[in-house]
Structures are given as structure tokens and as C-alpha cells.
Amino acid sequence: MTERVLLKEVRPYGEGEPVDVLVEDGMIARVGASIDVDADEIVHADGAIALPGFVDLHTHLREPGREDAETIESGSVAAALGGFTSVFAMANTDPVADNAVVVEHVWRRGREVGLVDVHPVGAVTVGLKGEKLAEMGTMAKSSAGVRVFSDDGLCVHDPLLMRRALEYTGALGGVLAQHAEDPRLTVDAQAHEGPNAARLGLTGWPAPAEESIVARDCLLAGHTGGSLHVCHVSTRGTADILRWWKSGEDRGGTVSAEVTPHHLLLTDELLETYDPVNKVNPPLRTDADAQALRQALADGTVDCVATDHAPHAAQDKCCEWSAARPGMLGLQTALGVVASTMVVPGLLDWRGVARVMSENPARIANLGDQGRPIAEGEPANLVLVDPEHRWTVRGEELASIAANTPFEGMELPGRVLTTMLRGRITAHEGKARQ
Numbered sequence: 001m002t003e004r005v006l007l008k009e010v011r012p013y014g015e016g017e018p019v020d021v022l023v024e025d026g027m028i029a030r031v032g033a034s035i036d037v038d039a040d041e042i043v044h045a046d047g048a049i050a051l052p053g054f055v056d057l058h059t060h061l062r063e064p065g066r067e068d069a070e071t072i073e074s075g076s077v078a079a080a081l082g083g084f085t086s087v088f089a090m091a092n093t094d095p096v097a098d099n100a101v102v103v104e105h106v107w108r109r110g111r112e113v114g115l116v117d118v119h120p121v122g123a124v125t126v127g128l129k130g131e132k133l134a135e136m137g138t139m140a141k142s143s144a145g146v147r148v149f150s151d152d153g154l155c156v157h158d159p160l161l162m163r164r165a166l167e168y169t170g171a172l173g174g175v176l177a178q179h180a181e182d183p184r185l186t187v188d189a190q191a192h193e194g195p196n197a198a199r200l201g202l203t204g205w206p207a208p209a210e211e212s213i214v215a216r217d218c219l220l221a222g223h224t225g226g227s228l229h230v231c232h233v234s235t236r237g238t239a240d241i242l243r244w245w246k247s248g249e250d251r252g253g254t255v256s257a258e259v260t261p262h263h264l265l266l267t268d269e270l271l272e273t274y275d276p277v278n279k280v281n282p283p284l285r286t287d288a289d290a291q292a293l294r295q296a297l298a299d300g301t302v303d304c305v306a307t308d309h310a311p312h313a314a315q316d317k318c319c320e321w322s323a324a325r326p327g328m329l330g331l332q333t334a335l336g337v338v339a340s341t342m343v344v345p346g347l348l349d350w351r352g353v354a355r356v357m358s359e360n361p362a363r364i365a366n367l368g369d370q371g372r373p374i375a376e377g378e379p380a381n382l383v384l385v386d387p388e389h390r391w392t393v394r395g396e397e398l399a400s401i402a403a404n405t406p407f408e409g410m411e412l413p414g415r416v417l418t419t420m421l422r423g424r425i426t427a428h429e430g431k432a433r434q
């Protein structure tokens, strides 16, 4: 096992002159100019940017149940190659992660693979049915130590159940991640409700289906003192509600929010392709929405980026639009899309990227050893990024078993050179190291 790694010429947060970073026993032992010591491995970073390892609050790893789309192993490889050191594995597996047995399995398998910390998310309701609360306390007390709860894929839309869920997760010191989409505002929605969907004869999700749930849940978080995390914010109206919530007085409770890379970049103009690879929930919205989301991420209204990495087997994506499952790959393209939508136009600098891809998600999920400063005495959870390197996305070349990327053929800036988890290199120059 490598105990001592020397990173030559890195630029923490992309600022200042390159420095060397010595990593020993999982910790950053020294940061300074020209460190000259024996090491088990030397990484010549040539001025690459060093950031704290990325934390993804929203990943679908599909194990157990749909190992033909992704496994904890293949998803961990994708995560390490994407620069992640922690991922939160959503509960909509088969069987559902609504009990201690399933969350412990996911947690243990993640540890065995060892490329990224896999934190199982516990379901809020039994079987994701939205009827009665799952045994959240048992999942919290299990060896998996679940702290994030979500019925993601489905919305906890019953108001009393949501109130109780916020009270209960609050008492456990956890956070409730809501997939905000009121199913009673539409029937069989397939896209964003607007002229583009209408032209194709598709029923849509109206923006208020998301916004009304977000507004209600913010008020409930305040009333209960609970901790709400809004998954994949997709509309301008949601950003406005969050901005109102976060402005001014202390309203009680805590509200945080994530945006996906695809909602920052893509719009419902892609409906015209009629290619199910572009089908996702919440749906791709308008250009005005995407612009508002970029602004909201830049000004802190939306706290973080989360991938909503949602692999689907070919047969679930290569069919007619309405039969296709919603969801797209995201782990290996997240950095590139954030770089192109936020860094290149000057909306975020690299310190800002560290904030939205590592520090804020680590804070929301209460991870003590992630999203930490790059400084002596801190845990060595790091990613080295070459900002100049542009690469072309090829679904077949991604590590996921599924290949459903909406960014196929797109050239993205920013390449992950090295990912390091507690001092161990988990990915280097495009290869994971198990």
C-alpha cells in the first residue's frame, strides 16, 4: 500500500504559484515550494488545479436490482474518474433501501470496492409508496449510519407525511432530500410543459408542479425546524422561492438545494431530436430557466451541484420516447459541464467550484472529513484537474455499464488527472485503481 505520495506542482484552488503537497498516512503532511523527500509515488501535476474531492449528494448506483445498468463497483469507478471522493446512493433500488439490511449491503459493498465513500440514502417511506414512514431510526443507527433520507424518483407529496418526515429526520440529525414534483398537477408527464412539448404532442410537467412543493416544503422546514434539501432544482420560479427563503430573517429549519449539470446546460429545445437520451426528471426546461439556475448557483441561492447520475440499460432508453425511462449519466461529465457553464463564462472561479462540488455538499450531509481545506493536517481527499485539457464525451468509453449520456460527442473543458481518497490514489490519468 502506498503510504507516501508527493504531488509536484499543483495549484490549490487554481490560485497562486504551483506548490508541492506531501501526503502521508491519508493526511496532507506538508504544503510548500519544492518539497524534496522520498515517496512511494510522485505525481507530476504540471500546474494542475487541486480541489477537495467532489461530493455527490445524488447518485443512482442501481445495485441491488438493476446491475445491468450500473453496479456499486462500476459506479464507483465512474465516480473516481469523475473526481468524486463521496457519493450518496439513492434509495430507489430493487429492493428499495428502506431498511437496515439494504443500506448496510450498499455501505459494505462500497467499502469493499473502496474507490469512493458510498453513503446509502435511506427511503423516507416504505417501498417509496408515500404511505407510511420507513424505519429511519433503524437505518440511522445501522452500521451505514444513514443521515440523508429521500424517496427520490418520487415526491413525498402528502403534506402530513412530509411534515412528520421532516420532524423525524430532524430528530435524527438528518436531512430530507425531496424530489419536488407534485404528481397531481398533470397526468403521465413526459417533458417540460411548454410549446416544445405541445408541438410533439407530449404531456408536460408544469413548472408549478415543482415550485408549489418547494414552497410548501420550505414552510414546513421552518415550522418543524427540520432540514430540507431540494433535489435537482429545475425552474426559475424555484430559484426565486429559494432566494426568498434564504433572504433576511431566520425562518427556522434549514433549506439547501442542488442543481444538476444537465439542467445548467441543456434545454427542452432538445425535444426536437425525439431522442430518449434527453428524457429526464425533472425535465429539461427553457433557456430562461437554465440561465436562472446558473445565476442561482453563482450567487449561492442554490448551494451545490449534484449529478443525479441515472444509468439506464439500453433497452430502457432505446425505445419510443414515452416508454423510455427518465435519467442520464452524470458522474464523469459533471466537472466538464460545470467548467463550461460556470467557469468559462466567469460565473464561478475554481474556489467557487470547490464550494459547490465539495464543501457545500459535504456540509449539507454533515461529512466531517470531506470538503476540507487543502492545508497541512487535513485529510487528503483531493482531485487534480487539468483545466486546459479538452476531451470529447463518448458514452461507450465511460466506466458506467449504461451509456446514456446526453453529452455524446460534445467537447468539454477540464479533465480529472488524479483523484485521491484518504491519501490513496483512486484514479489517475483516466484509469481507476482498485
Ligand SMILES: NC(=O)N[C@@H](CC(=O)O)C(=O)O
Binding pocket: 060, 092, 152, 153, 154, 179, 279, 280, 281, 282, 308, 310, 311, 325, 326, 327, 328
Ligand atoms: N432523474 C431521473 O430522471 N431519474 C432518476 C430518478 C430521479 O432522480 O428522480 C432515476 O432513478 O432514474
Ligand SMILES: [Zn+2]
Binding pocket: 152, 153, 154, 179, 231, 232, 281, 282
Ligand atoms: Zn429525482
